[in-house]
Amino acid sequence: MRPVLFHVGGMSFHSYTVMLSLAFLVGTILTVRANFRRERPFPITTKNAVWAFAGGLLGAKAWFWAQYGEWADLKWGRVLAEGGPDFFGGLVGGVAAVLLYLRCVGAPVIPVSDLALPYVALAHGVARVGCFLNGCCHGSPTGAPWGVPYPKSSWGAYHRQLVDGLITREAGASLPIHPVQLYETLGLVVVFLVLRLVYRRSPRAGTVTLGYLAGYGGLRFCTEFFRGESVRHAPGFTVSQYVALGMLVAGAGGLVWLWARGGAKIVKTAEPPAAPEAAEEGEIPGAP
Numbered sequence: 001m002r003p004v005l006f007h008v009g010g011m012s013f014h015s016y017t018v019m020l021s022l023a024f025l026v027g028t029i030l031t032v033r034a035n036f037r038r039e040r041p042f043p044i045t046t047k048n049a050v051w052a053f054a055g056g057l058l059g060a061k062a063w064f065w066a067q068y069g070e071w072a073d074l075k076w077g078r079v080l081a082e083g084g085p086d087f088f089g090g091l092v093g094g095v096a097a098v099l100l101y102l103r104c105v106g107a108p109v110i111p112v113s114d115l116a117l118p119y120v121a122l123a124h125g126v127a128r129v130g131c132f133l134n135g136c137c138h139g140s141p142t143g144a145p146w147g148v149p150y151p152k153s154s155w156g157a158y159h160r161q162l163v164d165g166l167i168t169r170e171a172g173a174s175l176p177i178h179p180v181q182l183y184e185t186l187g188l189v190v191v192f193l194v195l196r197l198v199y200r201r202s203p204r205a206g207t208v209t210l211g212y213l214a215g216y217g218g219l220r221f222c223t224e225f226f227r228g229e230s231v232r233h234a235p236g237f238t239v240s241q242y243v244a245l246g247m248l249v250a251g252a253g254g255l256v257w258l259w260a261r262g263g264a265k266i267v268k269t270a271e272p273p274a275a276p277e278a279a280e281e282g283e284i285p286g287a288p
Contacts, residue, residue: 002015002133003015003016003133003134003135003154005018005133014134015130015133015134016130016131016133016134016136017130018130019126019127019129019130019131019133020127020130022126023123023124023126023127023130024049024053024123026119026122026123026126027049027116027119027120027122027123028046028049030119030122031049031115031116031119032044032045032046032049034115034119035115038115042107042108042111042112042115043105043106043107044101044102044105044107044112047101051097051098051100051101052094052097052098052101053094054097055093055094055095055096055097055098056090056091056093056094056097057090057093058093110205110206110209111205113208113209114199114205114206114207114208114209115199115208117195117208117209117212118191118192118195118196118199118208118212119192120212121188121191121192121195121212121215121216122188122189122192124188124216125184125185125186125187125188125189125192126185128181128182128184128185128188129181129182129185131181132179132181132182132185135150135154135155135156135157136156137156137180137181137227137229138150138156138157138160138177138180138181138227138228138229139157139177139178139179139180139181139183139226139227139228140177140178140180140226140227140228141161141166141174141175141176141177141228142176142177142178142226143176144176144178146179147175147176147177147178147179148176148177148179149173149174149175149176149177150173150174150177151172151173151174152171152172152173154174156229157174157177157228157229158171158173158174160228160229161174161175177228178226178228180223180226180227180228183223183226184219184220184223187219187222187223188216188219191212191215191216191219194211194215195208195211195212195215198211204258204259204262206254206258207255207258210250210251210252210254210255210258211251211255212251213247213248213250213251213254214247214248214250214251214252214254214255215251216244216247217244217245217246217247217248217249217250217251218244218248219244220240220241220243220244220247221241221244221245221248224237224238224240224241224244
């Protein structure tokens with residue numbers, strides 16, 4: 001655990017802040033680069049990423065308040081420096097902001113989504129490394145050799161185990177826990193690679209978007225079983241697992257429906273129609 005990554009002068013740079021910023025840059029740069037490599041780029045710029053970031057922060061805070069009712073206690077500084085808010089709130093807020101932006105600039109939603117979501121998955125994986133270093137979103141106790149003990153100074157795993165009676169105040173560190181944040185990072189890298197492959201080879205618009213819903217939904221549903229701080233409800237699922245299960249069902253069901261109907265070609269949906277060839281000199285368009 002390393003909540004503060006480094007110091008410069010009198011300034012402390014928190015691990016979560018650094019990795020979140022790096023994730024934002026990775027997602028933005030790769031998406032913009034992929035867009036401009038297209039034959040006909042979409043009318044999107046880095047402003048799109050700024051809208052997504054702002055909407056994501058607002059959504060994350062709203063999601064936290066909806067679950068815990070502690071809006072006043074969750075300052076913006078804590079969101080940026082210490083983490084804590086759930087990804088799903090950020091996803092909803094970010095998607096809403098991006099949809100508004102795309103509507104304003106007249107860009108097609110599904111093709112842009114297909115282009116960007118692989119890099120969203122990769123950026124999310126980078127941000128999860130920040131969660132691991134910070135100690136938030138931590139895992140449950142484990143006897144596995146790769147289990148990670150968190151020091152007494154950590155506000156996450158150590159405090160949770162202290163409250164649950166698993167350790168005493170004399171303990172210098174928590175019991176080893178699952179590095180569930182890194183599990184998710186590895187899974188998101190796989191999701192990124194699969195989605196990029198699908199984007200290059202699939203002829204159907206929407207396949208990548210639905211694949212992201214199914215892929216991340218399935219990944220999050222599984223990793224939640226190893227989380228140590230989430231409140232569980234009947235039959236032992238967390239709120240995030242119910243949301244993830246909805247994503248998985250919607251994504252998988254959408255893929256089956258899309259492929260059963262044949263789907264629209266990406267080139268027809270993503271690319272604007274080619275301009276008609278100029279008529280020969282003296283020829284009247286539409287004349288026999």
